[in-house]
Amino acid sequence: MFGTLTFRAVIKRAAFSVGAALVIATAAAAGAIEFKNALDDSPLDVGPIAGEQFTDAVKSFHETGKNAYKGNAEAAAKGKEMYDEMCAACHNPDGSGHMGPSFLDEVVSSPRANTEVGMFEVIHSGSSGAMRSFAQRGVTQDQILQIMAYIEELKSKK
Ligand code: HEC
Numbered sequence: 001m002f003g004t005l006t007f008r009a010v011i012k013r014a015a016f017s018v019g020a021a022l023v024i025a026t027a028a029a030a031g032a033i034e035f036k037n038a039l040d041d042s043p044l045d046v047g048p049i050a051g052e053q054f055t056d057a058v059k060s061f062h063e064t065g066k067n068a069y070k071g072n073a074e075a076a077a078k079g080k081e082m083y084d085e086m087c088a089a090c091h092n093p094d095g096s097g098h099m100g101p102s103f104l105d106e107v108v109s110s111p112r113a114n115t116e117v118g119m120f121e122v123i124h125s126g127s128s129g130a131m132r133s134f135a136q137r138g139v140t141q142d143q144i145l146q147i148m149a150y151i152e153e154l155k156s157k158k
Contacts, residue, residue, distance in 0.1 A: 033065045033117055037125040038110070044125050049135060055142045065117040069149035079150030082143055090130060095154035099130060103151050104158045119148055 035044040046062065048054060057068040057075075069075035084093060090100035101109040110127065112118030123144050126133035134144065 032063050033061075035117065035121055035124070038112060038118070038122040038127045039125060044121060046124065046141065049138065049140065052140045057145050058141045061116075061120070061141070061145060065115075067116045067120075067145050067148050067152075069145050070116075070152050072149055075146045076149040076153045078143075079146035079148070080153075082139070082147050083150050086134070086139070087147065095151060095158075104155060116148065119151070120144055123147065 035046050036042065037044045054062075060066070060068050069079075087100075090098055091103065092098045095103040097103070097105075101113075103113075110118075110122070113122055120141075122131065123139075124133065124135045124141070126136070135141075139147075
């Protein structure tokens with residue numbers, strides 16, 4: 001049977017394959033889109049925050065970069081509650097901008113915010129100045145997608 005050394009080697013190998021499996025699982029979970037920090041373009045960690053369970057919308061966003069909640073009235077209504085509480089002070093309740101830029105203008109202050117992935121990056125990682133990271137403040141990625149659905153609604157009402 002296993003001598004002590006062989007047994008250790010077996011444990012080591014097992015630990016290694018668990019590690020390797022984790023790396024592969026993490027890579028798969030990260031999906032096809034490579035998210036970048038809006039401040040400095042460094043790779044953005046879109047792993048879950050404490051207690052966060054990725055929803056189907058988040059998983060598909062990581063794969064496709066498309067917000068599954070766009071046009072979904074229920075998600076946008078949840079997004080509105082969070083927007084009014086966390087964003088409206090700087091971006092105005094109607095999205096027309098205040099201390100932070102307007103979402104309604106054709107020319108946004110950072111071209112990045114013209115794409116769903118870019119807008120997600122700004123909200124997740126934060127940008128310069130007063131625009132801080134909402135992931136660091138405990139906002140989940142599903143909630144970010146709901147807020148984005150509401151911003152789309154504001155844009156379409158303009
Ligand atoms: C304390 C003020 C403040 C709050 C609160 C705030 N923002 Fe911002 N936001 C800013 C500023 C300032 C900028 C411009 C940052 C820059 O140019 O780098 C900005 C930029 C943005 C951009 C990029 C827009 C563009 O045209 O470049 C998006 C998207 C955005 N904010 C979304 C949000 C959302 C969503 C929330 C709420 C969850 C929020 N912000 C809360 C101040 C704020």
